[in-house]
Amino acid sequence: MAKINPFKAVRPTRDKVSLVAARSYQSYTKDQREARLRDNPFSFLHIVNPGYRFDKEVSGKARYGLVKNRYLEFKEEGIFTQDQTSSFYIYRIVNRDGDMFNGIIAAASAEDYENDVIKKHEDTLAFKEIVFKDYLKTVGFNAEPVLLTYPNNDIIDNIITKVQQKRAEFEFTTTYRDTHYLWLVNDIEMVKTIQQQFENIPTIYIADGHHRSASSYLLYKDLKNSNPNHSGEEGYNFFMSYLIPESNLKIYEFNRLVKDLNGLSKEEFLIKLDEYYRIENRGKTPYKPSKAHHFSMYLDGEFYSLYLRKSQYTFETSLEALDAQLLYKTILKPILDIHDLRNDERISYSHGKNDIVEMVNKIDNKTYKVGFGMVPATIEQVKQIANDGLKMPPKSTYVLPKLRSGVTIYEF
Structure with a gap:
């Protein structure tokens, strides 16, 4: 009541x-x-x-x-x-x-x-x-x-x-x-x-x-x-x-922008991504994902699509199925060594209402090295995570x- x-x-x-x-x-x-x-x-x-x-x-x-x-x-x-x-x-x-x-x-x-x-x-x-x-x-x-x-x-x-x-x-x-x-x-x-x-x-x-x-x-x-x-x-x-x-x-979603590749070369970074994702280079053509567990990535002036290899990751809770959490668990934390999403100065956020223009501009002018985009969370996901007593990562939704x-x- x-x-x-x-x-x-x-x-x-x-x-x-x-x-x-x-x-x-x-x-x-x-x-x-x-x-x-x-x-x-x-x-x-x-x-x-x-x-x-x-x-x-x-x-x-x-x-x-x-x-x-x-x-x-x-x-x-x-x-x-x-x-x-x-x-x-x-x-x-x-x-x-x-x-x-x-x-x-x-x-x-x-x-x-x-x-x-x-x-x-x-x-x-x-x-x-x-x-x-x-x-x-x-x-x-x-x-x-x-x-x-x-x-x-x-x-x-x-x-x-x-x-x-x-x-x-x-x-x-x-x-x-x-x-x-x-x-x-x-x-x-x-x-x-x-x-x-x-x-x-x-x-x-x-x-x-x-x-x-x-x-x-x-x-x-x-x-x-x-x-x-x-x-x-x-x-x-x-x-x-x-x-x-x-x-x-x-x-709307929040895009993630990261200042460096944690000491990895571009090629080393892509190889590590390959463990969890099918990667396709989209070149200069802007790419925006349309499905859950698909991500866009912008790196060195080119767009990539990242599709989760479902055999490599299981969703045991409603939170783990959230794309913002998935990105954190598979890329930001294990590969880029970003643990504190609120306070780590190497990561920033740009809400998806601004589309991808802001993300591209900040990477092209060398302020950031790589950016990631995702589809927005749904109200059903938000409610289920709340009902389960779980908490989303910061900047999961722009409402x-x-x-x-x-x-x-x-x-x-």
Whole structure:
């Protein structure tokens, strides 16, 4: 039984939402951030980068207090206002590729995370969880929803469709050419129906935002243990999430780029690959695999197809059948001596939405020596790995949609 609650969102005013909304801080280049901070006083980037006012980089706990101050200033100046009625928020994104995503922004339960009603498929780093937990404890809000996915549900779909027949509370297009829409749902019966439908769903899955959800859970534990009057309904018992049906997700792969061949010559490397793969040189013609357990490789200006020799590798778990894990077990670790996929500086990642152009450019300009591509994981694989209590390697999935920060804010 999944528990979700409506909440009183803090939101930008209608006239400023397009100016406030921001992508995640890390997704901007330094020059892009500088331009937005310089030219747009309403950008949410001013809140998450509070040192800009002082022309200084501020980090650690000193930054957390300044983030809270900037946030309060946005409220005091009327840039943000809080809804008076608890609501669910129907959110639609139409991206520049024509993909449409429809879901519900709600408060998801930290207890559901603890009890594995909300399932995870990626490992998190403990120190990052603690750092972000401390950040949340100071600032007191979520500004970017965790992306959760649930099985398709006709009743929820019908409610979303019905609500979207009315004029949206927000409608704005970003410079990235994505159009965003938001509708409020505070009708008592409609809210009750949505909650009842989720109560009938035994499991929902994290699609994106594992560290954010883990940090929210740690915050819940901290505040629960320090509150002698804990009731289970305090704001810290929940975290802001965007819930979207499984069929509406888009999952892309991440390409792997490696800086060297671990001391091997090209010929020695290909001979080692031959143990596990049938190799075909495709020359200059771009090659992108279309089947699981097939990989593309770009090396010395040429494309290769790699087809797994199934007699050499058996899939004993759902994780071992995942192509990102297969590549790690057969090439990255044994041949290229890459053991730590998160921290080894010899490996980098490029998500498949960028196709293979970025990978080719980085190898041609000698930044990297070899690159590997694969087909995306499926939602069925993601769910099965989560159900089995296993964890994918880092950068196994690049999931759309990506939401903007600052459009709805959940205070706790």
